[in-house]
Amino acid sequence: MEHTKKTVFPDDWEDEERMNFLFSDFKENREVHPSDWDSKMEFWTSLVLQTCRTHGAVSLSLKELNAAFKRNGRLPLGLTTVIQSMARCGKLQRESEFAANVDSGWLSWGVGVLLVKPLKWTFSTLLGSSLVSQDESFVVIELVKEKAADLMEAYRSSAFSGRSLLSFQELSELCSEVCPGESSLCLALLQLQREKRCTVSVHEGEKIVKFSRPGQCRVSPVSDVDVGIYQLQCSENLLGERIKVLGLEADKCREEARMLLRDRKKSQALRCLRGRKRVEKRADNLFAQLETIRGILDRIAQSQTDKLVMQAYQTGVAALRLALKDVTVEGAESLVDQIQELCDVQEDVNQTLAGVATSDENVDELEEELKALMEDADEMTDRLPGVLPEVPHNPLVLPRETAQGGSSLLASLPDVPTNTFNISDQQLEEELNRLTLRDSGLLRSLLVLLPAKLSSDSSVVMRIFSVPPSLQTLDRRRGWSRRCEEPC
Secondary structure, three states: OOOOOOOOOHHHHOOOHHHHHOOOOOOOOOOOOOHHHHHHHHHHHHHHHHHHHOOOOOOOEHHHHHHOOOOOOOOOOOOOHHHHHHHHHOOEEEHHHHOOOOOOOOHHHHHHOOOOOHHHHHHHHEEEEEOOOOOOOEEEHHHHHHHHHHHHHHOOHHHHHHEEEEEEHHHHOOOOOOOOOOOHHHHHHHHHHHOOOOOEEEEEOOOEEOOOOOOOOOOOOOOOOHHHHHHHHHHHHHHHHHHHHHHHHHHHHHHHHHHHHHOOOHHHHHHHHHHHHHHHHHHHHHHHHHHHHHHHHHHHHHHHHHHHHHHHHHHHHHHHHHHHOOOOOHHHHHHHHHHHHHHHHHHHHHHHHHHHHHHHHHHHHHHHHHHHHHHHHHHHHHHHHHHHOOOOOOOOOOOHHHHHHHHHHHHHHOOOOOOOOOOOOHHHHHHHHOOOOOOHHHHHHHHHHHHHHHHOOOOHHHHHHOOHHHHHHHHHHOOOOHHHHHOO
C-alpha cells in the first residue's frame, strides 16, 4: 500500500475506551461474545478498505497496515485475524494466487514486478501454514476491479486508442494518474487479463500490451500481424524523434553561422551552413521514410476495416441465405397469381351484391313514379285556391266580449261562401254514405260546417249521414231540425 495521502480515521479514533477495545486481540472463540467480535471485525474491515481507496492502492500487507494504524505507540493486535477473515470472505487474495489464476503466462512478465516471489508463498501454502507474514501482499478484489475499469477507460479516451499494441512504458506514462505505482498497474493488467479484455506478452525482451477493440467481448491473441504493426509503430516513433533532433541540430548550425558572421569569420560560417544543409537533407530523407511508414500503417488500418466489412457482408449473406431458404421465384409468382385471382373473385362478389340491392331498372321505375307524384301535387296545388274560401281579415273577439252578446260573435265570423263546389249531389251522397256517424254531437258539429242550403233540410242530412231511424225519431222529438237551423 503506497502512502500517497494521509489516512482519514473515524470519529471513534479519539475515544480512548473504544480504541482500547478495538486495539485488543480477538477472542479465539467467536461464540463467547459474538456481538463484540462482529462489531470489531466490521470496524477494521471498513477502515482497511477506506484506507486503501484513499491511498489509491489495490494491495496491502500486514506491515503496511500496522504502520498506517499505529496510535500512541500501540499497534492493533487483531489485524492478522482481520486479514484472514477478509481472505475467507473473498475480499482479499494473496497476490501470487491472484496472478496464478491468469491463463496467459503471467510468469513470463510478472516475476520481479510483483511484491512477493512466487516460491515464498508456495512452501507456506504446501505446509498448510495459516500465519500471515509481515511482508506478504494481498490484493483487494473490489479495488483492483475498479482500477482495471479506470485503466481501460483511460486507454480508450487517449490518443493511443487507435493503436492495437502499446509498450509497457507507454502505458505507464499514459496511466500515471490512474495507477501511480508499477505494482498497481501490473495488478490492474492481470485483472483485465482475467476478464479477457487485455493480453500481455513479451517481444524481444519488451512487454507489449494489447487491449480489446470497442465492440469486442474478448481480446484476440497477439499475432504476427500485430507484432509487425507494433514494429512499424516503433519505427514511426523513432523516426519522428530523430527528425526532431535533426531539426534542432539544423537550428543550432544556423545560430552558429550567424554568430561567426558577427565575428567576421566567414569561412567558418560557410562550414556551419554546409553542415546545416547536410542535416536538413538527412531530415528530409527520414521524413520521406516516415511518410512511407505512415502510409503503410494507414493501408493496414484500411485493410482491417475492409476485413470487418467483408466479415459483416459474409454474415449478412449467410443470414439472408437462411432466411430465403424456402423461398423461390416460382413460388412467389404462384402466390401473386393466387392473390390476384382472389381479388378478382372478391370484386365480382361485390358487384353481384350491389346489383341485387339496387338495379338500374328499379331505379328508373322509382324515378318515373316520383315524377308522377310531383305532377299530381302540382295539380292539387292549382285546384286549392278555387275550392277553399278566402282567408278572413276580421280581428278575433275575446271570450269576454263574446259573453256580452252573440251579435258581436256573429259579426266577427266570415261570410258564408256563395260559390258552389265542383261536386255533384250524387257524388257527395255516395261519399257520405261511406261514413257512419254514431255520435250526435259530432253530427251537430258537421251540420254547422255544411252550407245553409243543405243544413235546412234535416231529412236530407239524416239520409246523407245514414243516421239510424231510432236516432232520427229522437232528434225529431227534441226539435233537432229546428235547432240546427238556429245559429250557434
